[in-house]
Amino acid sequence: xxxxxxLTKRYGNTLAVDNISFTIETGKIYGLLGPNGAGKSxxxxxxxxxxxATSGEVLINGYSIFDxxxxxxxxxxxxxxxxxxxxxxxxxxxxxxxxxxxxxxxDEIPRAVEEVMEETGITDVADRLIKNLSKGYRQRVxxxxxxxxxxxxxxxxxxxxxxxxxxxxxxxxxxxxxxxxRTVILSSHILPxxxxxxDDIIIISHGKIVANGPxxxxxxxxxxxTIMDITVKATKDxxxxxxxxxxxxxxxxxxxxxxxxxxxxTTSAKVHYPTDIxxxxxxxxxxxxxxxxxxxxxxxxxxxxxxFLQLTSxxxxxxxxxxxxxxxxxxxxxxxxxxxSNDVSESSGSSFATSNADDELEDTDDADDESIxxxxxxxxxxxxxxxxxxxxxxEDSLDDDDNNDNNDRNGKxxxxxxxxxxxxxxxxxxx
Amino acid sequence: xxxIYKRELRSYFTNMLGCAFSALLLAAAGFFxxxxxxxxxxxxxxYSLYMLVHYCILIIIVPFLTMRSIAEERHQKTEQLLFSLxxxxxxxxxxxxxxxxxxxxxxxxxxxxxxIFFSFYGTVNFVGAYASLLLLVFLIAAIIAIGMFVSxxxxxxxxxxxxxxxxxxxxxxxxxxxxSISSAAVTSLIAFCCVAFIFGLIVFFTTKNETAAVxxxxxxxIGLIAYYLSNKNAFIGAFAEVVSYLSIFDRYKETVxxxxxxxxxxxxxxxxxxxxxxxxxxxxEKRRWN
Numbered sequence: 001x002x003x004x005x006x007l008t009k010r011y012g013n014t015l016a017v018d019n020i021s022f023t024i025e026t027g028k029i030y031g032l033l034g035p036n037g038a039g040k041s042x043x044x045x046x047x048x049x050x051x052x053a054t055s056g057e058v059l060i061n062g063y064s065i066f067d068x069x070x071x072x073x074x075x076x077x078x079x080x081x082x083x084x085x086x087x088x089x090x091x092x093x094x095x096x097x098x099x100x101x102x103x104x105x106x107d108e109i110p111r112a113v114e115e116v117m118e119e120t121g122i123t124d125v126a127d128r129l130i131k132n133l134s135k136g137y138r139q140r141v142x143x144x145x146x147x148x149x150x151x152x153x154x155x156x157x158x159x160x161x162x163x164x165x166x167x168x169x170x171x172x173x174x175x176x177x178x179x180x181x182r183t184v185i186l187s188s189h190i191l192p193x194x195x196x197x198x199d200d201i202i203i204i205s206h207g208k209i210v211a212n213g214p215x216x217x218x219x220x221x222x223x224x225x226t227i228m229d230i231t232v233k234a235t236k237d238x239x240x241x242x243x244x245x246x247x248x249x250x251x252x253x254x255x256x257x258x259x260x261x262x263x264x265x266t267t268s269a270k271v272h273y274p275t276d277i278x279x280x281x282x283x284x285x286x287x288x289x290x291x292x293x294x295x296x297x298x299x300x301x302x303x304x305x306x307x308f309l310q311l312t313s314x315x316x317x318x319x320x321x322x323x324x325x326x327x328x329x330x331x332x333x334x335x336x337x338x339x340x341s342n343d344v345s346e347s348s349g350s351s352f353a354t355s356n357a358d359d360e361l362e363d364t365d366d367a368d369d370e371s372i373x374x375x376x377x378x379x380x381x382x383x384x385x386x387x388x389x390x391x392x393x394x395e396d397s398l399d400d401d402d403n404n405d406n407n408d409r410n411g412k413x414x415x416x417x418x419x420x421x422x423x424x425x426x427x428x429x430x431x
Numbered sequence: 432x433x434x435i436y437k438r439e440l441r442s443y444f445t446n447m448l449g450c451a452f453s454a455l456l457l458a459a460a461g462f463f464x465x466x467x468x469x470x471x472x473x474x475x476x477x478y479s480l481y482m483l484v485h486y487c488i489l490i491i492i493v494p495f496l497t498m499r500s501i502a503e504e505r506h507q508k509t510e511q512l513l514f515s516l517x518x519x520x521x522x523x524x525x526x527x528x529x530x531x532x533x534x535x536x537x538x539x540x541x542x543x544x545x546x547i548f549f550s551f552y553g554t555v556n557f558v559g560a561y562a563s564l565l566l567l568v569f570l571i572a573a574i575i576a577i578g579m580f581v582s583x584x585x586x587x588x589x590x591x592x593x594x595x596x597x598x599x600x601x602x603x604x605x606x607x608x609x610x611s612i613s614s615a616a617v618t619s620l621i622a623f624c625c626v627a628f629i630f631g632l633i634v635f636f637t638t639k640n641e642t643a644a645v646x647x648x649x650x651x652x653i654g655l656i657a658y659y660l661s662n663k664n665a666f667i668g669a670f671a672e673v674v675s676y677l678s679i680f681d682r683y684k685e686t687v688x689x690x691x692x693x694x695x696x697x698x699x700x701x702x703x704x705x706x707x708x709x710x711x712x713x714x715x716e717k718r719r720w721n
Contacts, residue, residue: 050514052720073517084512086438088445100434101516145512 001026002047002153002185007056009042009207016042018207019056026152029179031198031215032187039207040187041081044157047185048078061152074103077151081158083142087131091122091141094130095148102149116144120174136167143174154178156186160193172197225250228271228299230283234292235265242286249273266295432522435513439530443496449534452496456538459488464545474549475556476542477563481687484567484680489574490603494595496534497578498588500527501715505586514719524712528579535571539564562692569700570683574599576707583714606681609674616666620659623670627651637717679703 002024009017017039024030032040045051047058049065049072058065063072086094095113104112117123120140125133130141139159146154159175160168175197178184188194194201195215203211203218211218232239236257243252249271256268273279280299287294443449463479471478483489501524504510513523546560581595582588612618631648635641659666675681682696 045511048515050511050719070517070519073515076515078511078515080508080511080515082508084507084509086442086509087507088442089438097434097438098512098516100437101518103517 001061002183003057003059004043004047005057005059007043007046007058008054009039009046009051010054015207017046017053020204020207020209022202022209022212024153024183024185026183027181028183028199029175029197030183030185031194031201032185032204033189033191033194033201034187034204035189038189038204040189040204041157043204044078044155044185044187045080048076048155049073050078050080074149075152077146077149077154079139079142079146079154079156079159081161083138084145085130085138085141088129090127090129091117091133091137091144092126094141095144098145099148104149112148112150116147119147119177120144121170136163136170139163139167139171140174143171143178147178151182153183153185156184158187158189160188160190168193225272226275226299228273228279228283228297229255229268230271230294231266231268231296232287232292232294233264233266234287234290235259236267238290238292239267239269242290242292243269243271243283246279246282246286248277248279248282432518432526435518435523435526436530436533439500439527440533443530443534448496448499449537452492452534453538453541455492456483456488457541459483459486460538460542460545468549474553476545476549476560477556477687479545480542480563480567481684484570484683487600487603489571490599491596493535493571493574494578494581494592494599496531497575497582497595498592499582500531500579501583501711502585502588502591505718506588510715510718520716521712524579524708524715528575528708528711531575531579532572535575536568539568539571559690563687566683566686566692566696566700569697569704570679573679573700573703573707576704576711580707580711580714583711602678603680606671606675606678609671612670614668614671616659616663616669619666619668619670620655623655624652627655 004023005021006019007017007021008015008019020039020043032043034040042051046053047060047065049069052066058072060072060075063075065072086097089097092113095116096109099109099112100106114123117126120143122137122140122144125137130138133141143154143156143159146156156175160171163171172193175184175186179197179199186194186197198215200214201211201218202209234242236254239254239257243249250273252269252271254267254269257265258267259265271279271283280297284294284297440449443452460479460483463482464476467473467475467478467482501510504513514520516523542564543561546555546557549555550557577598578591578595581598582591585591585594609622612622628648630651631644634647635644638644679700682693682699685691686693686696
């Protein structure tokens with residue numbers, strides 16, 4: 001079991017890892033996910049004792065990696081991003097050396113080396129020089145090296161980078177088989193890879209954990225939105241009023257509107273709603289009720305990658321805002337929604353604002369995403385403080401805004417774009 | 432620790448570096464021995480060993496042995512394997528150090544037979560020859576430690592070898608340089624102050640701590656000036672004296688030429704080896720903090 005507590009790593013003025021805490025339990029495959037430069041490798045290097053931390057603590061089976069490194073390292077096998085191979089040796093020689101250096105008993109070394117070579121499928125190339133091996137085989141030798149000394153935890157840093165698709169599949173299979181009787185932590189910047197292999201994932205962005213939990217939970221919540229593109233023979237106003245009246249729509253935006261020579265208007269819109277409901281019929285009937293024809297309708301689920309990218313790039317901006325917060329309103333919106341339930345349709349009312357469609361989109365997304373992830377206790381407390389401040393400060397204006405709030409939640413348009421965020425927040429509070 | 436030692440030793444012979452080193456050292460020693468025996472009719476091994484030092488043969492070939500010791504680990508990223516092994520860093524560095532020392536001992540063992548061969552054809556001063564050989568081993572041990580330290584500073588072994596050779600050449604010619612400056616008391620003071628200043632700079636660049644740098648560079652300067660004001664005479668020719676006392680290579684020459692086995696030289700070489708192995712360990716350790 002590995003406990004990481006308040007780990008921080010600074011390179012000069014750059015904060016590579018920012019006060020992260022998590023626990024790795026025995027017998028699961030963990031995925032450390034994040035874009036390049038998010039702090040994955042740094043975190044792994046610190047856990048394995050290759051790098052010292054600026055502050056914080058890492059406990060491996062109760063041994064601190066900083067205070068009792070020799071004892072702690074016995075429980076860990078590590079494959080760094082670039083396999084640490086001596087290219088002038090053969091895999092057999094190399095593994096023999098690693099086993100010896102890890103303190104495997106002399107009479108057990110040949111058997112141990114034989115075993116890991118079999119498990120990783122490198123027996124055939126055991127006597128070829130490592131420098132003549134392909135990248136896939138080198139990676140296997142690297143994994144075999146990590147497995148020696150039967151460590152409880154195997155840590156693999158981007159194990160499939162630079163491999164061809166066939167090799168990637170093989171390495172994934174290998175990792176899955178490793179996970180049967182050991183704890184495996186692997187890092188990756190490819191979401192589907194992690195979702196294919198791991199039980200639990202930890203998403204890191206800009207040195208902070210933005211999501212942490214079982215794969216199933218996170219992936220189901222990540223897929224939580226359906227986007228419907230519709231084109232209707234109607235004016236912009238008609239489309240707006242019809243869509244606003246449909247409950248269940250998270251938000252929508254008018255993408256295009258045109259009027260031809262005979263005066264018939266055509267309007268296109270993007271409608272977002274939760275995946276667990278199907279609004280295709282409702283929308284069609286709503287337009288047919290006012291005798292307007294839906295001339296095209298396509299439905300797509302937002303892809304995992306899209307949301308992951310949004311989560312790891314926008315999130316940083318949102319976090320930065322929170323950190324040096326003086327623009328309290330925006331903060332309150334995103335923080336506020338942390339307390340929202342998992343039901344996306346409830347946690348953020350439908351809203352419509354053509355003038356600042358982009359801002360709106362970003363904020364709402366953040367809110368949605370944040371509501372579904374677990375947070376550090378500190379973050380949680382900080383949020384509560386903020387919330388309290390917010391309530392105090394804006395108590396008076398609350399009543400005045402009430403009407404707007406309701407409108408907003410019901411999907412009516414809010415004209416004053418500046419207020420949109422505030423209104424959203426107030427809506428929550430009045431509940 | 433033994434595993435790393437064995438691996439290092441083996442790598443010196445799989446990549447020919449160890450063989451080339453032994454061959455070069457033996458070729459040079461053989462050439463000098465033949466020269467001295469035939470031309471000067473002297474059956475003295477110690478003179479040919481002295482030639483190895485005097486003609487900078489050691490200074491040039493030992494860094495080729497030490498250049499890759501740590502720089503290559505860093506370059507190949509294998510240092511991450513070493514860091515993640517359940518071994519303290521000092522054991523890893525020591526294993527590497529002893530592996531290099533072992534490689535150096537191979538030609539030395541061959542050289543041990545020279546006096547015996549010489550004795551077939553003339554009278555040989557066995558004590559002088561073996562004492563010189565022993566001191567040579569410790570001199571090499573000191574040079575290896577310096578080379579390993581330089582290697583730990585760089586990722587590129589070519590830069591490591593150039594810097595090592597440069598540093599050793601400066602050490603070699605240090606007495607010459609020190610003797611060429613005036614022996615006036617003020618000159619000595621300035622020279623000492625320069626050394627203190629350079630030391631302060633080194634501290635600053637390695638620790639990035641201004642206070643420590645000012646203390647390390649500034650306090651000695653104040654002390655020197657205070658001492659200078661109280662006793663000017665002590666400074667006359669003092670710099671050259673201190674430098675020649677600290678010179679690594681001059682001590683070897685003295686032992687061999689004067690035929691006096693200098694125990695302090697032996698202790699001095701061991702001290703240098705220990706100090707540089709220690710700073711190498713710190714330098715490798717520091718990598719983890721960057």
